[in-house]
Amino acid sequence: MSTAAANPIAAFFASVWLQILTVWHTGLMFIPWVRPHWGLNDMADQRGRVIVITGGNSGTGYATALAYYSRGARVLILCRSAERAAKAIADLKRGGVANVLSEMEYTPVNEERVGTLEHIPCDLADLHSVDEAARMIAERVDRVDVLFANAGVMGMNGRTKQGYPLQFGTNVLGHQRLMAHLLPLLRTPRPRPARIISLASATHIQAPPGGIDYAGLDSGADRNVWLEYSESKWAIIALAKYVHAHYGPTCKDGVCSVPAPGEIISIAVHPGLVSTNLFMHLQTAKWLSYTFTWLLKLVLCTATIGSLNQIWAAEVADPIARELSGGYVWCFQERGRERVDLEAEAGTAAGETVWAWCEAQAARHE
Ligand SMILES: NC(=O)c1ccc[n+]([C@@H]2O[C@H](COP(=O)([O-])OP(=O)(O)OC[C@H]3O[C@@H](n4cnc5c(N)ncnc54)[C@H](OP(=O)(O)O)[C@@H]3O)[C@@H](O)[C@H]2O)c1
Known part of the structure; x- marks a missing residue:
């Protein structure tokens, strides 16, 4: 048992320290020394x-999607609205850079280098709908x-x-x-995991x-939406740990540098505090975006900056990614610290429980 777990005072200070570290690494733009140290110029060709x-x-x-499309990848966009997907694809083809705090700016893409964009309804x-989307993906790729x-x-709510x-x-x-359905397509033989x-x-x-x-999830009662959002993000880290535990990098005879067949690198990321539509259905955020645009620009990063953590996690060299697998990345491009109940064996156990619970729910609705 760790010292913190054994001693409530140590546990309290460990928790306060984690809160401070977390705020530090949320990606608040007014913290001048918390800045991305990786950019799209470092991204390889994606053909x-x-x-x-x-x-x-x-x-x-x-x-x-823009980063991958403009470097030649085949990009499948899962979106629930045909209209929004069509608009996004049209904007992506014109090199539109999205920003909810200003008009979209267009930087023409290099036509010779671009990939393809497809909408998968999901x-x-x-x-x-997720089952159907996975079936369509398997049909296409x-x-x-x-x-x-x-x-x-x-x-x-809802x-x-x-x-x-x-x-x-x-x-x-x-x-x-979706992850469960796509596992076979993620595990087919390839040079890189x-x-x-x-x-x-x-x-x-x-x-x-x-x-x-879990009882609250099953109860049918109205829930605290903020608590539930945090709960959902805790669960997403747990799921990432499940994938790592079952399909992630393993060491064979003490050698960890050779990817095993069917290996999947699984990383959870916090993107930063990003100005996106995520906030725009909240009346206060909407009002702030009209009246105090300058303030939000000072505090929040753009979607382009906010996407760097996830693209970096997907693109960083395999040996580093294999080390990060099962872990959590925070701002910017750094291994972060999950809450203590997601660390080490506790995290693996959490992954098993969340995955099994989700599977059980899916089985109820086959
Ligand atoms: N923005 C931040 O500061 C921040 C911070 C931490 C974590 N995150 C996480 O980052 C991720 C991306 O969010 P964002 O900030 O880019 O927000 P966003 O612009 O609102 O994007 C969210 C995306 O999720 C899609 N979506 C929502 N419900 C869906 C459903 N039922 N089926 C399919 N797609 C659905 C939305 O589609 P529609 O256009 O159809 O609604 C939209 O494309 C989220 O997981 C969010 O929790 C964001």
Whole structure:
């Protein structure tokens, strides 16, 4: 047992220290020394690669799609709205750089270098829609190189099609189902291991004790939306740990540098505090974005900067990525610290529990 776990005072100070570190690494733009130290200029040619992005029509997902498309990848955008997907694809083809705090700016893409963009209809808040999306992906491609489990909702009430609380259902259940379906396509033979990059958040440290209130999820009662968002992001880190534990890098005869067949590198990331549509359904944020645009620009980073953590996690050299697998990246491009109940064996156990719970829910709605 660790000293902190044995001694409540040590545990209290360890928790306060984690909160301070977390705020430090959230990616607040007014902290001048917390800046990205990796950029898109460092990104390799992506021709021949297959990239799947949930929520690739908006925010960090859109910026990720632009980075891969403009470097030659085949990009599959999972989006629940045909109209929003078509608009995003049209903007991506024109090199539109998204920013909710100003008009979209267009930087023409190099036509000779670009890849392809496809829309896969997918509503993560409906398990059957996720099944159908996975089926369509399997019909179109024979492997996936990177899955960005990027989409998410925050601060919203409501229920999914199968009756689960909206945030947990979308952010966790929908993504777990997609990951489970895509495992075979992520494990087909290839020179470099595939990666799953999952969008977590620094707010995961505010999740309820134990991470997930399963009874609350099942109760059908209204829940505290902020607590549930944190809970969903805690769960996303746990799922990333599950994938790592089952399919992640392993050492054979003491050698850890040779990827095993079917290996998947699984990394959870916090993107920073990013000005995106995630906040725009909140009346206060909407009002602030109109009246105090300058203030938000000072505090929040753009979607382009906010996408760098996830693209870096997907692109950093294999030996580093293999070291990061099962871990959590915070701002910027640094191995972060998860809440203590997601560290080491506790994290692996959390991954098993969350994955099994999601599988059990999916089985109820086959
Ligand atoms: N922005 C931040 O400061 C911040 C901080 C920490 C973590 N994150 C995480 O980063 C990720 C990306 O968010 P963002 O900031 O880029 O926000 P965003 O611009 O609102 O993007 C969220 C994406 O998720 C999609 N989505 C929502 N519900 C969906 C559903 N039921 N089925 C399919 N797609 C759905 C949205 O599609 P629609 O366009 O159809 O709504 C949109 O494409 C999220 O997981 C978020 O929790 C963001």
